Amino acid sequence: MKLSLNQATVKRASVPEVVDVCVRNGIPAVGLWRDPVAEYGLERTAALVASAGLEVSSLCRGGFFTGLDQRLDDNRRAIDETAALGGSSVLVLVPGGVPDRDLVAARARVASALEVLAPYAEAAGVRLALEPMHPMFCADRGVVSTLAQALDLAEPYPSSVVGVVVDALHVWWDPALAVEVKRAGPRIHSYQVCDWVTPLPADVLLGRGLPGDGHIDLVGLTSLVTDAGYTGYVEVEVFNEDVWARPYDSVAADLVRRHESGWKPVVDGGHDRLPVTP
Amino acid sequence: MKLSLNQATVKRASVPEVVDVCVRNGIPAVGLWRDPVAEYGLERTAALVASAGLEVSSLCRGGFFTGLDQRLDDNRRAIDETAALGGSSVLVLVPGGVPDRDLVAARARVASALEVLAPYAEAAGVRLALEPMHPMFCADRGVVSTLAQALDLAEPYPSSVVGVVVDALHVWWDPALAVEVKRAGPRIHSYQVCDWVTPLPADVLLGRGLPGDGHIDLVGLTSLVTDAGYTGYVEVEVFNEDVWARPYDSVAADLVRRHESGWKPVVDGGHDRLPVTP
Numbered sequence: 280m281k282l283s284l285n286q287a288t289v290k291r292a293s294v295p296e297v298v299d300v301c302v303r304n305g306i307p308a309v310g311l312w313r314d315p316v317a318e319y320g321l322e323r324t325a326a327l328v329a330s331a332g333l334e335v336s337s338l339c340r341g342g343f344f345t346g347l348d349q350r351l352d353d354n355r356r357a358i359d360e361t362a363a364l365g366g367s368s369v370l371v372l373v374p375g376g377v378p379d380r381d382l383v384a385a386r387a388r389v390a391s392a393l394e395v396l397a398p399y400a401e402a403a404g405v406r407l408a409l410e411p412m413h414p415m416f417c418a419d420r421g422v423v424s425t426l427a428q429a430l431d432l433a434e435p436y437p438s439s440v441v442g443v444v445v446d447a448l449h450v451w452w453d454p455a456l457a458v459e460v461k462r463a464g465p466r467i468h469s470y471q472v473c474d475w476v477t478p479l480p481a482d483v484l485l486g487r488g489l490p491g492d493g494h495i496d497l498v499g500l501t502s503l504v505t506d507a508g509y510t511g512y513v514e515v516e517v518f519n520e521d522v523w524a525r526p527y528d529s530v531a532a533d534l535v536r537r538h539e540s541g542w543k544p545v546v547d548g549g550h551d552r553l554p555v556t557p
Numbered sequence: 558m559k560l561s562l563n564q565a566t567v568k569r570a571s572v573p574e575v576v577d578v579c580v581r582n583g584i585p586a587v588g589l590w591r592d593p594v595a596e597y598g599l600e601r602t603a604a605l606v607a608s609a610g611l612e613v614s615s616l617c618r619g620g621f622f623t624g625l626d627q628r629l630d631d632n633r634r635a636i637d638e639t640a641a642l643g644g645s646s647v648l649v650l651v652p653g654g655v656p657d658r659d660l661v662a663a664r665a666r667v668a669s670a671l672e673v674l675a676p677y678a679e680a681a682g683v684r685l686a687l688e689p690m691h692p693m694f695c696a697d698r699g700v701v702s703t704l705a706q707a708l709d710l711a712e713p714y715p716s717s718v719v720g721v722v723v724d725a726l727h728v729w730w731d732p733a734l735a736v737e738v739k740r741a742g743p744r745i746h747s748y749q750v751c752d753w754v755t756p757l758p759a760d761v762l763l764g765r766g767l768p769g770d771g772h773i774d775l776v777g778l779t780s781l782v783t784d785a786g787y788t789g790y791v792e793v794e795v796f797n798e799d800v801w802a803r804p805y806d807s808v809a810a811d812l813v814r815r816h817e818s819g820w821k822p823v824v825d826g827g828h829d830r831l832p833v834t835p
Contacts, residue, residue, distance in 0.1 A: 415692070424731070
Protein backbone atom coordinates (compact mmCIF):
# COMPACT_ATOMS: atom_id res chain seq x y z
CA MET A 280 0.00 0.00 0.00
CA LYS A 281 1.48 3.33 -1.03
CA LEU A 282 1.68 6.38 1.18
CA SER A 283 -0.23 9.63 0.81
CA LEU A 284 0.21 12.76 2.89
CA ASN A 285 -2.99 14.50 3.80
CA GLN A 286 -2.42 18.21 3.76
CA ALA A 287 -4.02 18.61 7.19
CA THR A 288 -1.06 16.79 8.73
CA VAL A 289 1.11 19.76 7.76
CA LYS A 290 -1.72 22.18 8.20
CA ARG A 291 0.22 25.39 7.70
CA ALA A 292 1.78 24.29 4.41
CA SER A 293 0.48 25.91 1.24
CA VAL A 294 -0.24 23.78 -1.83
CA PRO A 295 3.25 24.33 -3.35
CA GLU A 296 4.85 23.59 0.02
CA VAL A 297 2.99 20.31 0.54
CA VAL A 298 3.77 19.26 -3.04
CA ASP A 299 7.47 19.98 -2.47
CA VAL A 300 7.47 18.07 0.80
CA CYS A 301 5.95 15.01 -0.88
CA VAL A 302 8.41 15.10 -3.75
CA ARG A 303 11.45 15.60 -1.50
CA ASN A 304 10.42 12.68 0.74
CA GLY A 305 9.35 10.26 -1.96
CA ILE A 306 5.67 10.33 -1.04
CA PRO A 307 3.72 9.59 -4.24
CA ALA A 308 0.32 11.09 -3.37
CA VAL A 309 -1.31 13.91 -1.51
CA GLY A 310 -4.71 14.49 0.06
CA LEU A 311 -5.77 18.09 -0.49
CA TRP A 312 -8.17 20.44 1.24
CA ARG A 313 -10.47 22.82 -0.59
CA ASP A 314 -9.47 26.05 1.14
CA PRO A 315 -5.74 25.95 0.38
CA VAL A 316 -6.52 24.68 -3.11
CA ALA A 317 -8.81 27.66 -3.69
CA GLU A 318 -6.15 29.98 -2.32
CA TYR A 319 -3.52 28.70 -4.76
CA GLY A 320 -6.04 28.27 -7.56
CA LEU A 321 -7.77 25.12 -8.74
CA GLU A 322 -6.20 24.91 -12.21
CA ARG A 323 -2.77 25.90 -10.92
CA THR A 324 -3.00 23.17 -8.26
CA ALA A 325 -3.98 20.53 -10.81
CA ALA A 326 -1.10 21.56 -13.07
CA LEU A 327 1.42 21.69 -10.22
CA VAL A 328 0.46 18.28 -8.84
CA ALA A 329 0.58 16.72 -12.31
CA SER A 330 3.95 18.22 -13.18
CA ALA A 331 5.32 16.99 -9.84
CA GLY A 332 4.17 13.47 -10.69
CA LEU A 333 1.93 13.25 -7.64
CA GLU A 334 -1.49 11.70 -7.47
CA VAL A 335 -4.34 13.36 -5.55
CA SER A 336 -5.67 10.62 -3.28
CA SER A 337 -8.62 12.63 -1.98
CA LEU A 338 -10.10 16.07 -1.64
CA CYS A 339 -11.46 17.18 1.73
CA ARG A 340 -14.29 17.92 1.95
CA GLY A 341 -17.92 18.09 1.08
CA GLY A 342 -20.86 17.18 3.24
CA PHE A 343 -22.44 18.96 6.22
CA PHE A 344 -25.83 17.93 4.94
CA THR A 345 -27.66 17.96 8.24
CA GLY A 346 -28.45 21.60 8.83
CA LEU A 347 -31.67 23.02 7.49
CA ASP A 348 -29.62 23.95 4.39
CA GLN A 349 -28.16 20.76 2.96
CA ARG A 350 -25.45 22.76 1.13
CA LEU A 351 -26.17 21.01 -2.14
CA ASP A 352 -24.76 23.82 -4.28
CA ASP A 353 -21.52 23.86 -2.35
CA ASN A 354 -21.30 20.08 -2.63
CA ARG A 355 -21.77 20.25 -6.41
CA ARG A 356 -18.87 22.72 -6.52
CA ALA A 357 -16.79 20.33 -4.40
CA ILE A 358 -17.52 17.53 -6.87
CA ASP A 359 -16.45 19.76 -9.76
CA GLU A 360 -13.24 20.66 -7.94
CA THR A 361 -12.49 16.99 -7.27
CA ALA A 362 -12.91 16.18 -10.96
CA ALA A 363 -10.64 19.08 -11.93
CA LEU A 364 -7.84 17.81 -9.69
CA GLY A 365 -7.74 14.39 -11.34
CA GLY A 366 -6.00 11.59 -9.48
CA SER A 367 -8.24 9.20 -7.56
CA SER A 368 -11.13 11.68 -7.81
CA VAL A 369 -12.34 10.92 -4.31
CA LEU A 370 -14.35 13.53 -2.44
CA VAL A 371 -14.54 13.02 1.33
CA LEU A 372 -17.98 13.77 2.77
CA VAL A 373 -18.28 14.79 6.42
CA PRO A 374 -21.95 14.23 7.24
CA GLY A 375 -22.61 17.11 9.67
CA GLY A 376 -24.00 17.10 13.22
CA VAL A 377 -27.42 17.24 14.79
CA PRO A 378 -28.63 20.84 14.94
CA ASP A 379 -31.42 20.04 17.39
CA ARG A 380 -32.21 16.78 19.19
CA ASP A 381 -33.62 14.86 16.26
CA LEU A 382 -30.80 12.54 15.29
CA VAL A 383 -33.06 10.37 13.14
CA ALA A 384 -34.08 13.35 11.03
CA ALA A 385 -30.48 14.56 10.71
CA ARG A 386 -29.45 11.14 9.46
CA ALA A 387 -32.30 11.16 6.96
CA ARG A 388 -30.95 14.44 5.53
CA VAL A 389 -27.68 12.66 4.74
CA ALA A 390 -29.60 10.06 2.76
CA SER A 391 -31.62 12.62 0.84
CA ALA A 392 -28.51 14.66 -0.02
CA LEU A 393 -26.90 11.56 -1.52
CA GLU A 394 -29.95 11.07 -3.73
CA VAL A 395 -29.16 14.40 -5.36
CA LEU A 396 -25.39 14.26 -5.33
CA ALA A 397 -24.70 10.67 -6.40
CA PRO A 398 -25.92 11.14 -10.00
CA TYR A 399 -24.04 14.42 -10.19
CA ALA A 400 -20.84 12.76 -8.99
CA GLU A 401 -21.27 9.84 -11.35
CA ALA A 402 -21.60 12.19 -14.31
CA ALA A 403 -18.44 13.99 -13.18
CA GLY A 404 -16.50 10.75 -12.70
CA VAL A 405 -16.04 11.49 -9.00
CA ARG A 406 -16.22 8.91 -6.23
CA LEU A 407 -17.99 10.06 -3.06
CA ALA A 408 -16.49 8.79 0.19
CA LEU A 409 -18.90 9.13 3.08
CA GLU A 410 -16.96 9.32 6.33
CA PRO A 411 -18.36 7.51 9.33
CA MET A 412 -17.14 9.60 12.26
CA HIS A 413 -16.28 8.67 15.80
CA PRO A 414 -19.41 8.95 17.97
CA MET A 415 -17.76 11.73 19.97
CA PHE A 416 -18.39 13.91 16.91
CA CYS A 417 -22.02 12.87 16.47
CA ALA A 418 -23.45 16.04 18.01
CA ASP A 419 -21.47 18.65 16.16
CA ARG A 420 -19.81 17.13 13.11
CA GLY A 421 -20.84 13.70 11.91
CA VAL A 422 -24.11 11.85 12.49
CA VAL A 423 -22.92 8.82 10.55
CA SER A 424 -21.30 6.90 13.39
CA THR A 425 -20.42 3.44 12.11
CA LEU A 426 -19.17 1.78 8.96
CA ALA A 427 -22.36 -0.28 8.92
CA GLN A 428 -24.47 2.85 8.85
CA ALA A 429 -22.33 4.46 6.12
CA LEU A 430 -22.55 1.30 4.02
CA ASP A 431 -26.31 1.20 4.43
CA LEU A 432 -26.44 4.77 3.13
CA ALA A 433 -24.16 3.88 0.20
CA GLU A 434 -26.00 0.69 -0.71
CA PRO A 435 -28.51 2.18 -3.20
CA TYR A 436 -25.65 3.40 -5.42
CA PRO A 437 -22.95 1.72 -7.47
CA SER A 438 -19.81 1.05 -5.43
CA SER A 439 -17.85 3.13 -7.92
CA VAL A 440 -19.96 6.18 -7.08
CA VAL A 441 -20.74 6.11 -3.35
CA GLY A 442 -18.35 4.51 -0.89
CA VAL A 443 -16.80 5.19 2.46
CA VAL A 444 -13.69 6.45 4.18
CA VAL A 445 -12.14 3.97 6.58
CA ASP A 446 -10.42 6.34 9.01
CA ALA A 447 -8.67 4.48 11.81
CA LEU A 448 -9.53 7.08 14.44
CA HIS A 449 -13.21 6.96 13.66
CA VAL A 450 -13.75 3.20 13.42
CA TRP A 451 -11.10 1.41 15.51
CA TRP A 452 -13.39 0.85 18.52
CA ASP A 453 -16.23 -0.74 16.52
CA PRO A 454 -17.05 -4.30 17.65
CA ALA A 455 -18.23 -4.97 14.07
CA LEU A 456 -15.04 -3.60 12.47
CA ALA A 457 -13.78 -6.79 10.81
CA VAL A 458 -17.19 -7.71 9.43
CA GLU A 459 -17.93 -4.22 8.12
CA VAL A 460 -14.53 -3.61 6.51
CA LYS A 461 -14.96 -6.89 4.66
CA ARG A 462 -18.48 -5.91 3.65
CA ALA A 463 -17.21 -2.52 2.45
CA GLY A 464 -14.91 -4.17 -0.11
CA PRO A 465 -14.90 -2.04 -3.28
CA ARG A 466 -16.69 0.76 -1.45
CA ILE A 467 -13.52 1.64 0.45
CA HIS A 468 -12.67 4.81 -1.44
CA SER A 469 -10.19 6.11 1.09
CA TYR A 470 -8.11 4.65 3.92
CA GLN A 471 -6.82 7.14 6.46
CA VAL A 472 -4.61 6.52 9.47
CA CYS A 473 -3.56 8.30 12.63
CA ASP A 474 -3.68 7.05 16.20
CA TRP A 475 -5.76 7.35 19.35
CA VAL A 476 -3.72 8.84 22.14
CA THR A 477 -4.69 9.32 25.76
CA PRO A 478 -5.44 11.58 27.43
CA LEU A 479 -7.41 13.47 24.81
CA PRO A 480 -6.50 17.17 24.54
CA ALA A 481 -8.90 20.00 25.35
CA ASP A 482 -10.11 20.13 21.75
CA VAL A 483 -10.85 16.49 20.92
CA LEU A 484 -10.71 17.32 17.23
CA LEU A 485 -6.96 17.75 17.68
CA GLY A 486 -6.56 14.54 19.68
CA ARG A 487 -4.81 12.54 16.99
CA GLY A 488 -1.42 10.95 17.31
CA LEU A 489 1.00 9.88 14.62
CA PRO A 490 0.35 6.29 13.53
CA GLY A 491 2.09 3.95 15.98
CA ASP A 492 1.88 6.25 19.00
CA GLY A 493 -1.45 5.17 20.40
CA HIS A 494 -3.99 2.47 21.10
CA ILE A 495 -5.06 1.51 17.58
CA ASP A 496 -3.99 -1.81 16.08
CA LEU A 497 -3.01 -0.30 12.74
CA VAL A 498 -1.23 -3.46 11.65
CA GLY A 499 -4.47 -5.37 12.05
CA LEU A 500 -6.64 -2.69 10.47
CA THR A 501 -4.36 -2.39 7.46
CA SER A 502 -4.62 -6.16 6.98
CA LEU A 503 -8.42 -5.96 7.10
CA VAL A 504 -8.45 -3.19 4.51
CA THR A 505 -6.03 -5.03 2.24
CA ASP A 506 -7.96 -8.28 2.59
CA ALA A 507 -11.11 -6.39 1.59
CA GLY A 508 -9.45 -5.73 -1.77
CA TYR A 509 -8.40 -2.12 -1.28
CA THR A 510 -5.53 -1.14 -3.58
CA GLY A 511 -5.44 2.61 -3.03
CA TYR A 512 -3.23 4.80 -0.90
CA VAL A 513 -2.95 4.92 2.86
CA GLU A 514 -3.37 8.58 3.69
CA VAL A 515 -2.01 9.99 6.91
CA GLU A 516 -4.30 12.61 8.39
CA VAL A 517 -3.24 13.90 11.79
CA PHE A 518 -4.76 16.94 13.48
CA ASN A 519 -2.29 17.71 16.23
CA GLU A 520 -0.81 21.02 17.35
CA ASP A 521 2.55 19.45 18.22
CA VAL A 522 2.82 17.88 14.77
CA TRP A 523 1.80 21.16 13.14
CA ALA A 524 4.62 22.92 15.00
CA ARG A 525 7.28 20.64 13.49
CA PRO A 526 9.14 21.32 10.23
CA TYR A 527 7.22 19.78 7.34
CA ASP A 528 10.14 17.62 6.20
CA SER A 529 10.63 16.21 9.69
CA VAL A 530 6.98 15.12 9.78
CA ALA A 531 7.13 13.65 6.28
CA ALA A 532 10.34 11.70 6.95
CA ASP A 533 8.86 10.39 10.20
CA LEU A 534 5.76 9.19 8.34
CA VAL A 535 7.80 7.48 5.64
CA ARG A 536 9.73 5.60 8.33
CA ARG A 537 6.54 4.54 10.15
CA HIS A 538 4.88 3.55 6.89
CA GLU A 539 7.85 1.38 5.92
CA SER A 540 7.53 -0.44 9.27
CA GLY A 541 3.91 -1.25 8.39
CA TRP A 542 2.61 1.11 11.11
CA LYS A 543 4.02 -1.08 13.83
CA PRO A 544 3.67 0.40 17.33
CA VAL A 545 6.42 2.78 18.35
CA VAL A 546 7.80 0.69 21.19
CA ASP A 547 11.12 2.49 21.46
CA GLY A 548 9.27 5.59 22.55
CA GLY A 549 7.95 3.78 25.60
CA HIS A 550 4.62 3.06 24.00
CA ASP A 551 4.71 -0.72 24.18
CA ARG A 552 2.36 -0.46 27.17
CA LEU A 553 -0.36 2.11 27.26
CA PRO A 554 -1.99 3.97 30.11
CA VAL A 555 -5.34 2.69 31.37
CA THR A 556 -7.31 4.56 33.98
CA PRO A 557 -7.94 2.35 37.00
CA MET B 558 -40.49 6.47 36.35
CA LYS B 559 -39.16 7.57 39.73
CA LEU B 560 -36.07 9.69 40.25
CA SER B 561 -32.79 8.62 41.80
CA LEU B 562 -29.83 10.86 42.55
CA ASN B 563 -26.47 9.34 41.75
CA GLN B 564 -23.98 10.46 44.35
CA ALA B 565 -21.47 11.47 41.66
CA THR B 566 -23.79 14.33 40.67
CA VAL B 567 -23.08 15.93 44.06
CA LYS B 568 -19.59 14.52 44.15
CA ARG B 569 -18.37 16.30 47.27
CA ALA B 570 -21.33 15.20 49.41
CA SER B 571 -20.71 12.52 52.03
CA VAL B 572 -23.17 9.65 52.44
CA PRO B 573 -25.18 11.42 55.19
CA GLU B 574 -25.21 14.61 53.12
CA VAL B 575 -26.52 12.91 49.99
CA VAL B 576 -29.14 11.06 52.02
CA ASP B 577 -30.31 14.35 53.56
CA VAL B 578 -30.44 16.03 50.16
CA CYS B 579 -32.62 13.25 48.76
CA VAL B 580 -34.99 13.32 51.71
CA ARG B 581 -35.29 17.12 51.73
CA ASN B 582 -36.06 17.20 47.99
CA GLY B 583 -38.41 14.24 47.87
CA ILE B 584 -36.07 12.05 45.80
CA PRO B 585 -36.90 8.43 46.71
CA ALA B 586 -33.64 6.70 45.74
CA VAL B 587 -29.92 7.16 45.61
CA GLY B 588 -27.07 5.69 43.56
CA LEU B 589 -24.04 5.24 45.78
CA TRP B 590 -20.31 4.95 45.14
CA ARG B 591 -18.04 2.52 46.93
CA ASP B 592 -15.43 4.98 48.21
CA PRO B 593 -17.76 7.30 50.14
CA VAL B 594 -19.72 4.28 51.37
CA ALA B 595 -16.50 2.74 52.71
CA GLU B 596 -15.61 6.05 54.32
CA TYR B 597 -18.91 6.28 56.18
CA GLY B 598 -19.04 2.52 56.78
CA LEU B 599 -20.98 -0.13 54.89
CA GLU B 600 -23.35 -1.16 57.73
CA ARG B 601 -23.87 2.43 58.83
CA THR B 602 -24.74 3.40 55.26
CA ALA B 603 -27.24 0.54 54.91
CA ALA B 604 -28.87 1.50 58.21
CA LEU B 605 -28.96 5.22 57.39
CA VAL B 606 -30.47 4.72 53.95
CA ALA B 607 -33.10 2.33 55.34
CA SER B 608 -34.08 4.61 58.19
CA ALA B 609 -34.37 7.52 55.74
CA GLY B 610 -36.79 5.45 53.64
CA LEU B 611 -34.56 5.63 50.59
CA GLU B 612 -33.86 2.87 48.12
CA VAL B 613 -30.37 2.24 46.75
CA SER B 614 -30.84 2.15 42.98
CA SER B 615 -27.26 1.12 42.20
CA LEU B 616 -23.74 0.86 43.54
CA CYS B 617 -20.86 2.17 41.43
CA ARG B 618 -18.74 0.32 40.60
CA GLY B 619 -17.06 -2.95 39.88
CA GLY B 620 -15.35 -3.99 36.70
CA PHE B 621 -12.01 -2.95 35.19
CA PHE B 622 -11.52 -6.51 34.04
CA THR B 623 -9.24 -5.79 31.12
CA GLY B 624 -5.84 -5.32 32.71
CA LEU B 625 -3.62 -8.33 33.22
CA ASP B 626 -5.21 -8.55 36.68
CA GLN B 627 -8.96 -8.96 36.22
CA ARG B 628 -9.60 -7.69 39.77
CA LEU B 629 -11.85 -10.62 40.57
CA ASP B 630 -11.32 -10.37 44.33
CA ASP B 631 -12.20 -6.71 44.36
CA ASN B 632 -15.27 -7.45 42.26
CA ARG B 633 -16.41 -10.14 44.71
CA ARG B 634 -16.11 -7.54 47.48
CA ALA B 635 -18.15 -5.10 45.39
CA ILE B 636 -20.86 -7.74 44.98
CA ASP B 637 -20.90 -8.33 48.75
CA GLU B 638 -21.16 -4.60 49.38
CA THR B 639 -24.05 -4.31 46.92
CA ALA B 640 -25.90 -7.10 48.72
CA ALA B 641 -25.30 -5.44 52.08
CA LEU B 642 -26.82 -2.16 50.92
CA GLY B 643 -30.12 -3.76 49.91
CA GLY B 644 -32.38 -1.83 47.59
CA SER B 645 -32.25 -2.74 43.94
CA SER B 646 -28.98 -4.63 44.49
CA VAL B 647 -27.54 -3.48 41.19
CA LEU B 648 -23.77 -3.33 40.78
CA VAL B 649 -22.55 -1.20 37.87
CA LEU B 650 -19.62 -2.75 36.01
CA VAL B 651 -17.24 -0.49 34.10
CA PRO B 652 -15.41 -2.84 31.73
CA GLY B 653 -11.94 -1.26 31.64
CA GLY B 654 -9.80 -0.09 28.73
CA VAL B 655 -7.29 -1.67 26.39
CA PRO B 656 -3.87 -1.81 28.07
CA ASP B 657 -2.04 -2.54 24.83
CA ARG B 658 -3.37 -2.60 21.26
CA ASP B 659 -5.26 -5.88 21.45
CA LEU B 660 -8.86 -4.80 21.75
CA VAL B 661 -10.20 -8.25 20.92
CA ALA B 662 -8.25 -9.79 23.81
CA ALA B 663 -9.34 -7.04 26.22
CA ARG B 664 -12.94 -7.69 25.30
CA ALA B 665 -12.45 -11.41 25.87
CA ARG B 666 -11.25 -10.68 29.41
CA VAL B 667 -14.62 -9.04 30.12
CA ALA B 668 -16.37 -12.23 29.04
CA SER B 669 -14.13 -14.48 31.14
CA ALA B 670 -14.56 -12.27 34.22
CA LEU B 671 -18.34 -12.59 33.92
CA GLU B 672 -18.01 -16.38 33.89
CA VAL B 673 -16.53 -16.17 37.37
CA LEU B 674 -18.62 -13.34 38.77
CA ALA B 675 -22.10 -14.17 37.49
CA PRO B 676 -22.54 -17.26 39.71
CA TYR B 677 -21.13 -15.34 42.66
CA ALA B 678 -23.56 -12.48 42.08
CA GLU B 679 -26.49 -14.84 41.64
CA ALA B 680 -25.71 -16.51 44.97
CA ALA B 681 -25.57 -13.07 46.60
CA GLY B 682 -28.84 -11.93 45.03
CA VAL B 683 -27.04 -9.11 43.21
CA ARG B 684 -27.78 -7.99 39.66
CA LEU B 685 -24.74 -7.13 37.57
CA ALA B 686 -25.17 -4.19 35.20
CA LEU B 687 -22.52 -4.12 32.51
CA GLU B 688 -22.08 -0.58 31.25
CA PRO B 689 -21.52 -0.09 27.54
CA MET B 690 -19.42 3.05 27.39
CA HIS B 691 -19.16 5.75 24.78
CA PRO B 692 -16.45 4.81 22.26
CA MET B 693 -14.41 7.84 23.32
CA PHE B 694 -13.67 5.86 26.49
CA CYS B 695 -12.74 2.65 24.69
CA ALA B 696 -8.98 3.13 25.07
CA ASP B 697 -8.78 3.94 28.74
CA ARG B 698 -12.01 3.01 30.48
CA GLY B 699 -14.52 0.82 28.72
CA VAL B 700 -14.00 -1.62 25.85
CA VAL B 701 -17.68 -2.51 25.71
CA SER B 702 -18.85 0.13 23.27
CA THR B 703 -22.42 -0.67 22.30
CA LEU B 704 -25.59 -2.02 23.86
CA ALA B 705 -25.48 -4.85 21.31
CA GLN B 706 -22.04 -5.89 22.49
CA ALA B 707 -23.04 -5.69 26.17
CA LEU B 708 -26.15 -7.76 25.51
CA ASP B 709 -24.10 -10.38 23.68
CA LEU B 710 -21.85 -10.61 26.73
CA ALA B 711 -24.88 -10.90 29.04
CA GLU B 712 -26.69 -13.46 26.91
CA PRO B 713 -25.25 -16.64 28.51
CA TYR B 714 -26.70 -15.64 31.90
CA PRO B 715 -30.20 -15.21 33.29
CA SER B 716 -31.52 -11.70 32.76
CA SER B 717 -31.98 -11.39 36.51
CA VAL B 718 -28.23 -11.88 37.02
CA VAL B 719 -26.40 -10.12 34.17
CA GLY B 720 -27.86 -7.07 32.49
CA VAL B 721 -26.83 -3.67 31.29
CA VAL B 722 -26.83 -0.02 32.18
CA VAL B 723 -28.53 2.20 29.64
CA ASP B 724 -26.67 5.47 30.19
CA ALA B 725 -27.87 8.21 27.84
CA LEU B 726 -24.41 9.69 27.39
CA HIS B 727 -22.90 6.40 26.36
CA VAL B 728 -25.55 5.15 23.95
CA TRP B 729 -27.46 8.10 22.47
CA TRP B 730 -25.48 8.17 19.19
CA ASP B 731 -26.01 4.46 18.40
CA PRO B 732 -27.81 3.88 15.08
CA ALA B 733 -29.13 0.62 16.59
CA LEU B 734 -30.40 2.27 19.78
CA ALA B 735 -34.12 1.57 19.38
CA VAL B 736 -33.58 -2.04 18.37
CA GLU B 737 -31.10 -2.76 21.14
CA VAL B 738 -33.04 -1.09 23.96
CA LYS B 739 -36.02 -3.20 22.96
CA ARG B 740 -33.85 -6.31 22.86
CA ALA B 741 -32.44 -5.46 26.29
CA GLY B 742 -35.91 -5.64 27.89
CA PRO B 743 -35.56 -7.21 31.34
CA ARG B 744 -31.79 -6.90 31.18
CA ILE B 745 -32.03 -3.13 31.71
CA HIS B 746 -30.82 -3.08 35.30
CA SER B 747 -30.13 0.63 35.42
CA TYR B 748 -31.20 3.70 33.46
CA GLN B 749 -28.98 6.74 33.84
CA VAL B 750 -29.39 10.18 32.31
CA CYS B 751 -27.35 13.29 31.74
CA ASP B 752 -26.79 15.22 28.52
CA TRP B 753 -24.21 15.68 25.76
CA VAL B 754 -23.06 19.26 25.67
CA THR B 755 -20.74 20.89 23.17
CA PRO B 756 -17.98 21.79 23.16
CA LEU B 757 -16.57 19.02 25.34
CA PRO B 758 -14.38 20.24 28.19
CA ALA B 759 -10.65 19.46 28.48
CA ASP B 760 -11.36 16.32 30.49
CA VAL B 761 -14.04 14.56 28.46
CA LEU B 762 -14.99 12.51 31.49
CA LEU B 763 -16.43 15.70 32.94
CA GLY B 764 -18.26 16.64 29.77
CA ARG B 765 -21.76 15.91 30.98
CA GLY B 766 -24.58 18.37 31.13
CA LEU B 767 -27.73 18.30 33.22
CA PRO B 768 -30.53 16.44 31.43
CA GLY B 769 -32.22 18.84 29.01
CA ASP B 770 -29.16 21.02 28.38
CA GLY B 771 -27.68 19.16 25.41
CA HIS B 772 -28.13 17.18 22.23
CA ILE B 773 -29.70 13.99 23.56
CA ASP B 774 -33.36 13.24 22.91
CA LEU B 775 -34.07 12.16 26.48
CA VAL B 776 -37.81 12.21 25.93
CA GLY B 777 -37.40 9.65 23.17
CA LEU B 778 -34.87 7.52 25.03
CA THR B 779 -37.03 7.43 28.14
CA SER B 780 -39.93 6.21 25.99
CA LEU B 781 -37.78 3.45 24.52
CA VAL B 782 -36.69 2.32 27.98
CA THR B 783 -40.24 2.38 29.31
CA ASP B 784 -41.56 0.52 26.27
CA ALA B 785 -38.88 -2.13 26.87
CA GLY B 786 -40.58 -2.86 30.19
CA TYR B 787 -38.22 -1.08 32.55
CA THR B 788 -39.89 -0.16 35.83
CA GLY B 789 -36.88 0.96 37.87
CA TYR B 790 -35.54 4.40 38.70
CA VAL B 791 -34.10 6.99 36.37
CA GLU B 792 -30.80 7.87 37.96
CA VAL B 793 -29.14 11.19 37.23
CA GLU B 794 -25.39 10.89 36.99
CA VAL B 795 -23.61 14.07 35.95
CA PHE B 796 -19.85 14.54 36.12
CA ASN B 797 -19.46 18.28 35.75
CA GLU B 798 -17.28 20.74 37.68
CA ASP B 799 -19.88 23.51 37.45
CA VAL B 800 -22.59 21.28 38.88
CA TRP B 801 -20.23 20.10 41.61
CA ALA B 802 -19.62 23.71 42.61
CA ARG B 803 -23.34 24.36 43.23
CA PRO B 804 -25.09 23.83 46.58
CA TYR B 805 -26.41 20.27 46.77
CA ASP B 806 -30.01 21.34 47.34
CA SER B 807 -29.94 23.64 44.32
CA VAL B 808 -28.81 20.74 42.13
CA ALA B 809 -31.40 18.38 43.60
CA ALA B 810 -34.27 20.86 43.20
CA ASP B 811 -33.20 21.53 39.62
CA LEU B 812 -33.24 17.80 38.87
CA VAL B 813 -36.66 17.32 40.41
CA ARG B 814 -38.01 20.12 38.21
CA ARG B 815 -36.41 18.65 35.06
CA HIS B 816 -37.62 15.16 35.95
CA GLU B 817 -41.16 16.39 36.41
CA SER B 818 -41.06 17.89 32.91
CA GLY B 819 -40.11 14.45 31.55
CA TRP B 820 -36.56 15.65 30.70
CA LYS B 821 -37.89 18.01 28.07
CA PRO B 822 -35.20 20.21 26.52
CA VAL B 823 -34.42 23.39 28.42
CA VAL B 824 -35.61 25.78 25.76
CA ASP B 825 -35.92 28.81 27.99
CA GLY B 826 -32.18 28.70 28.55
CA GLY B 827 -31.57 29.24 24.85
CA HIS B 828 -31.06 25.58 24.14
CA ASP B 829 -33.87 25.09 21.66
CA ARG B 830 -31.25 25.25 18.89
CA LEU B 831 -27.84 23.73 19.37
CA PRO B 832 -24.45 24.65 17.96
CA VAL B 833 -23.18 22.67 14.98
CA THR B 834 -19.68 23.16 13.64
CA PRO B 835 -19.83 24.19 9.98
